Amino acid sequence: xxxxxxxxxxxxxxxxxxxxxxxxxxxxxxxxxxxxxxxxxxxxxxxxxxxxxxxxxxxxxxxxxxxxxxxxxxxxxxxxxxxxxxxxxxxxxxxxxxxxxxxxxxxxxxxxxxxxxxxxx
Amino acid sequence: xxxxxxxxxxxxxxxxxxxxxxxxxxxxxxxxxxxxxxxxxxxxxxxxxxxxxxxxxxxxxxxxxxxxxxxxxxxxxxxxxxxxxxxxxxxxxxxxxxxxxxxxxxxxxxxxxxxxxxxxx
Numbered sequence: 001x002x003x004x005x006x007x008x009x010x011x012x013x014x015x016x017x018x019x020x021x022x023x024x025x026x027x028x029x030x031x032x033x034x035x036x037x038x039x040x041x042x043x044x045x046x047x048x049x050x051x052x053x054x055x056x057x058x059x060x061x062x063x064x065x066x067x068x069x070x071x072x073x074x075x076x077x078x079x080x081x082x083x084x085x086x087x088x089x090x091x092x093x094x095x096x097x098x099x100x101x102x103x104x105x106x107x108x109x110x111x112x113x114x115x116x117x118x119x120x121x
Numbered sequence: 122x123x124x125x126x127x128x129x130x131x132x133x134x135x136x137x138x139x140x141x142x143x144x145x146x147x148x149x150x151x152x153x154x155x156x157x158x159x160x161x162x163x164x165x166x167x168x169x170x171x172x173x174x175x176x177x178x179x180x181x182x183x184x185x186x187x188x189x190x191x192x193x194x195x196x197x198x199x200x201x202x203x204x205x206x207x208x209x210x211x212x213x214x215x216x217x218x219x220x221x222x223x224x225x226x227x228x229x230x231x232x233x234x235x236x237x238x239x240x241x242x
Contacts, residue, residue: 006140006143009137009138009140009143010138010139010140011138013134013135013137013138014134014135014138016130016134016207017130017131017132017134017135017138018131019127019130019131022127022130022207025211025214026211026214028218029211029214029215029217029218030214030218075215075218075219079212079215079216080208080211080212083208084205084208084209084212086137086143087201087204087205087208088205090146090147090150090201091200091201091205093146093147093150093151094150094196094200095200096150097149097150097151097196098196
């Protein structure tokens with residue numbers, strides 16, 4: 001497999017491993033929102049939501065901008081290309097691995113048939 | 122977005138957030154291996170590798186079988202379909218969001234041009 005930016009995958013997969021954080025990304029995909037909006041939408045304290053947004057910011061999936069007392073959140077520049085590429089490579093590997101196992105099973109079945117025939121003879 | 126099996130995504134994205142665990146999946150994509158083989162390949166203690174394999178097992182990405190004293194690891198039945206689907210949905214959302222922002226920017230530029238022209242008149 002291609003060598004990916006491993007650190008980036010670490011932080012982005014970790015960022016995606018939480019249902020609230022995935023929900024925040026889906027929400028920001030529809031419209032920008034303040035931390036307060038997001039905290040309300042997800043029934044969470046401002047501090048709790050601030051932490052989740054911080055994790056998403058670190059993974060470059062969200063950018064924030066503070067104007068006065070309001071911190072507005074938007075989707076960041078990353079489109080999860082590297083993550084998609086890793087998963088696609090893995091799926092290809094998985095399929096070729098299982099194709100190989102299928103061949104082994106077919107071979108075993110064929111041999112069993114031949115052996116069975118020999119025993120009957 | 123479609124409602125995914127949220128718990129499954131939590132554990133699988135968390136499982137993928139570690140470079141050793143991603144490496145183990147890549148390795149098992151080539152051939153099955155014992156915990157001892159994997160520990161050696163990743164310069165790790167048996168206990169450390171056992172924990173990583175445990176996380177991958179929980180996410181159903183790896184299955185293990187113990188025969189005598191050897192625990193053999195193989196790729197599990199999951200092909201990360203749900204994870205691929207979530208990421209693909211997100212990318213579509215991301216693109217439509219940025220298309221929208223592009224339109225807003227275009228509109229602002231157009232207005233500026235018109236205003237500029239008016240001022241010059």
